[in-house]
Amino acid sequence: MVFNVSSALTDTLYRRPYTDPEAKLRLRSDTELLHLDVVITECCSLKCRDCSNLMQYYECPENIASDDIIGDLKKLFECMRVRELKLLGGEPFVNQKALTEVMIYLSDTASESIDMINIITNGTIIPGDECLQAIKNNPKTMITFSNYGKLSPGQNEFAELCSKLGIRYTLIDETYFWLDYGRVIKYDESVAFVRRQYKHCYSRKNCNTLYRGSLYACPRQAHGIRLGLLPDVKDEYVGLHDPQYGSSDELRRAVLGLVRRNKEISACHYCLNGKYIHVPRAVQKA
Ligand code: SF4
Numbered sequence: 001m002v003f004n005v006s007s008a009l010t011d012t013l014y015r016r017p018y019t020d021p022e023a024k025l026r027l028r029s030d031t032e033l034l035h036l037d038v039v040i041t042e043c044c045s046l047k048c049r050d051c052s053n054l055m056q057y058y059e060c061p062e063n064i065a066s067d068d069i070i071g072d073l074k075k076l077f078e079c080m081r082v083r084e085l086k087l088l089g090g091e092p093f094v095n096q097k098a099l100t101e102v103m104i105y106l107s108d109t110a111s112e113s114i115d116m117i118n119i120i121t122n123g124t125i126i127p128g129d130e131c132l133q134a135i136k137n138n139p140k141t142m143i144t145f146s147n148y149g150k151l152s153p154g155q156n157e158f159a160e161l162c163s164k165l166g167i168r169y170t171l172i173d174e175t176y177f178w179l180d181y182g183r184v185i186k187y188d189e190s191v192a193f194v195r196r197q198y199k200h201c202y203s204r205k206n207c208n209t210l211y212r213g214s215l216y217a218c219p220r221q222a223h224g225i226r227l228g229l230l231p232d233v234k235d236e237y238v239g240l241h242d243p244q245y246g247s248s249d250e251l252r253r254a255v256l257g258l259v260r261r262n263k264e265i266s267a268c269h270y271c272l273n274g275k276y277i278h279v280p281r282a283v284q285k286a
């Protein structure tokens with residue numbers, strides 16, 4: 001089945017400021033994350049100049065081992081469920097081995113811990129049979145094609161395979177725009193601007209990111225710290241295996257503290273998404 005995301009919907013998603021239909025639900029959900037981005041790889045088959053996840057800055061990107069991802073998910077699932085779990089990179093199909101093993105884990109022992117899996121792909125790679133089978137075997141799974149036109153040469157063939165195998169997929173509307181998050185430098189914006197930007201930020205509400213053992217407010221924070229472009233402020237993310245969380249309940253409270261945090265994080269001083277400047281999608285870095 002094909003779902004087309006209408007431009008009216010995407011406009012609504014990015015209306016300024018971002019209207020937050022899940023605000024109350026987020027505050028009521030004590031044992032559930034509404035959305036979680038899980039990084040499968042830092043590698044990408046494209047190099048988008050304005051990638052908000054900062055993949056364009058990796059000089060030696062690495063795949064994440066499936067054991068590490070599964071170990072992190074197991075730790076998280078001891079205290080929280082997840083409604084929508086997104087698997088992404090970079091381009092997740094670059095790391096098909098890990099993606100396949102994570103899908104098998106999510107379809108088996110972790111099945112009760114999630115409601116929906118969404119695999120985000122740029123449509124450059126057509127997965128092999130084993131990976132497709134692992135996706136097909138989990139009816140909670142949907143593929144989202146970013147739909148970058150000529151930059152997504154495998155998309156049509158992959159979508160046809162999905163139709164044949166009964167895998168749900170959606171194509172992002174081509175008129176969908178990106179917001180310019182700006183280069184990763186410290187901006188001289190007012191405290192009021194930074195606070196407002198954080199308060200209305202789509203990423204921190206919909207894209208909390210699980211990456212290399214920690215849970216971050218947003219992917220820009222996660223990768224910016226890894227890349228050494230952002231300050232590494234320990235109390236602004238949650239180390240899932242940190243011994244300071246002696247019980248799963250302590251970890252759950254720390255995760256909720258991150259998800260419900262009112263105060264901006266340091267990374268927001270290095271970000272401009274609250275300017276709502278539109279940029280064309282997927283312009284490749286020279
Ligand atoms: S926007 Fe997507 S396709 Fe482009 S570099 Fe980032 S992860 Fe890769």
Ligand code: SF4
Binds near residue numbers: 221
């Ligand atoms: S750095 Fe702050 S404003 Fe920018 S995407 Fe992350 S949470 Fe949002």
